[in-house]
Amino acid sequence: MSAPPPPAAPRRPLLRTAASAEIFTRIITHGPVSRIEVGRLTGLSPAKVTKTVSPLIRDGFVTVGEHAESSSPGRPVYPLSVVPRSMLAIGIKVNADELVGVAVSIGNEVLTSVRRPLARHDPDTVVAEIVRCARRLVDKLGDSAGRLVGLGVSVSGEVDTASGVVRHSPLLGWSHVPLGARVARQVDLPVIVENDVRALTKSEQWFGLGVEAESFAIVTIGAGIGCGISVNRDVLVGAHGVVGEIGHLPLAPPDALCVCGRRGCVEAVASSGAIRDAVRAGRGDPTLTLADAVTLAHDGDRTAVDAFDRAGTAIGAALAVTVNLVDPEVVVIAGEGVMEYDLYERRIREEFAAHAFGAAASCRLVVRRHTFIDWACGAAVAAFRDALRPASA
Numbered sequence: 134m135s136a137p138p139p140p141a142a143p144r145r146p147l148l149r150t151a152a153s154a155e156i157f158t159r160i161i162t163h164g165p166v167s168r169i170e171v172g173r174l175t176g177l178s179p180a181k182v183t184k185t186v187s188p189l190i191r192d193g194f195v196t197v198g199e200h201a202e203s204s205s206p207g208r209p210v211y212p213l214s215v216v217p218r219s220m221l222a223i224g225i226k227v228n229a230d231e232l233v234g235v236a237v238s239i240g241n242e243v244l245t246s247v248r249r250p251l252a253r254h255d256p257d258t259v260v261a262e263i264v265r266c267a268r269r270l271v272d273k274l275g276d277s278a279g280r281l282v283g284l285g286v287s288v289s290g291e292v293d294t295a296s297g298v299v300r301h302s303p304l305l306g307w308s309h310v311p312l313g314a315r316v317a318r319q320v321d322l323p324v325i326v327e328n329d330v331r332a333l334t335k336s337e338q339w340f341g342l343g344v345e346a347e348s349f350a351i352v353t354i355g356a357g358i359g360c361g362i363s364v365n366r367d368v369l370v371g372a373h374g375v376v377g378e379i380g381h382l383p384l385a386p387p388d389a390l391c392v393c394g395r396r397g398c399v400e401a402v403a404s405s406g407a408i409r410d411a412v413r414a415g416r417g418d419p420t421l422t423l424a425d426a427v428t429l430a431h432d433g434d435r436t437a438v439d440a441f442d443r444a445g446t447a448i449g450a451a452l453a454v455t456v457n458l459v460d461p462e463v464v465v466i467a468g469e470g471v472m473e474y475d476l477y478e479r480r481i482r483e484e485f486a487a488h489a490f491g492a493a494a495s496c497r498l499v500v501r502r503h504t505f506i507d508w509a510c511g512a513a514v515a516a517f518r519d520a521l522r523p524a525s526a
Contacts, residue, residue: 146188146189146194148523148524152181152185153523154521155177156171156186157185157194157195157521158521159171159174160189162344164213164215165198165213166214168183168186168213171213193216194215194219195215197212197213197214198212198214216239218240218244218277220280220282221238221244221274221277222236222239222284222517223235223267223283224287224510224514224515225263225284226329226505227259227305229305230251231248231249232251232266233246233248233506233509234248234249235270235510236273236513237510237513239517244277246506249265249266254304254306254307256310264316264320267284267320282520283324283325283520284316284320284324284516285324285325285326285327285332285513286512287328287511287512288305289304289305290302290303290304290307292326292374296313297312297313297326298310298326299312299326303393323520325516325519327511328359330377331515332508332511333361334350334361335515336510337363337511339514340514343363343366346462346463347366348364348459349362349461349463350377350459350465352379352448352464352465352468353467353468353503354403354405354467355404355470356404356405356406357404359378360377360379362377362459364459364461379399380398380399381399382398382451382454383397383398384398384399385397385398385402385443392404392406399448399451402443403448405469406423407444408426408441408444409421409423409426411436411440412436412440416429426440427473441473442480445476445477445480445484446480446481447484449481449482449488450484450485452466453485453487453488453489456485456493456494457489460493460496462497463496463497463499464496464497464498465499465501467502469502471501482498
């Protein structure tokens with residue numbers, strides 16, 4: 134992928150300190166926002182805010198409202214906003230059967246997207262398809278590609294973001310694959326590899342419920358059961374990068390075999406594949422699809438209803454463990470599995486209420502469908518956040 138000619142102005146702000154990164158991030162997530170409000174949000178002085186914002190305005194990343202947003206005794210308030218297309222990033226979500234790619238602006242606008250089928254999961258094939266996907270997005274951006282600051286790739290499983298290594302991905306059958314380095318050798322952009330649920334959490338923190346919530350969690354239901362956690366506006370990673378793997382909590386019956394090779398994991402009864410397989414086994418029909426299982430459950434078929442009940446019980450217990458440990462304000466239940474949420478909602482809420490401790494039981498449970506475009510946008514946000522790390526880091 135040939136790099137476009139560099140623009141006359143720098144395509145990313147030079148953020149030398151944690152304070153400057155925090156100020157710019159607050160303008161991205163809360164804008165239009167006054168300097169006074171930025172100071173309140175960050176705890177920094179008005180002089181510090183003004184000094185930091187000035188070069189961002191000069192270089193075309195931040196704009197000042199032409200008219201006062203509101204007025205009060207004294208000087209009028211002129212809000213600060215990010216210039217939406219001053220920075221762009223590419224995000225690519227790796228699924229079991231396809232890649233979904235997007236080009237996104239720093240104003241959270243999807244400029245273009247592509248989807249590519251994924252016939253095989255070997256690293257050579259996946260890397261080649263990621264590169265093709267990225268090149269196609271660059272081509273579709275045209276002259277705007279000069280504003281790209283990074284490429285984010287999100288993958289399910291255990292990901293070492295610092296090194297770009299996918300340590301373990303049951304979905305892809307990978308162990309210790311240096312995905313970031315392999316992709317970076319073939320593209321002219323900084324590459325960041327992130328766990329898919331954590332990337333989605335970063336996007337939600339910037340542009341979703343996380344804008345107002347100090348602490349929240351996202352639990353995703355689908356091919357796997359994942360969880361991203363943000364505490365005090367910090368997306369948790371942990372010492373080994375496996376924070377939030379609630380799909381592998383031992384809360385299911387001990388005879389349930391998980392794709393990870395262990396028994397008793399939540400995913401062993403609650404993933405889409407596990408539900409489908411349980412209905413297949415119960416009805417003696419190996420050709421049944423997940424859609425068939427959903428139809429049967431809606432029709433009251435006992436085998437299918439029991440499969441969704443088992444899934445709801447395990448997920449509800451996992452939610453209770455999550456809120457008891459980190460005490461978030463809200464838990465977002467998301468993923469492709471929420472399309473069938475009505476089939477296990479009662480059991481989820483019953484199990485959650487039975488095991489959430491004390492005031493943690495008041496945590497709100499919010500259901501939200503995320504498309505694979507949203508997941509890909511999470512990968513792009515991971516690229517933005519990596520690009521905006523202060524130079525001192």
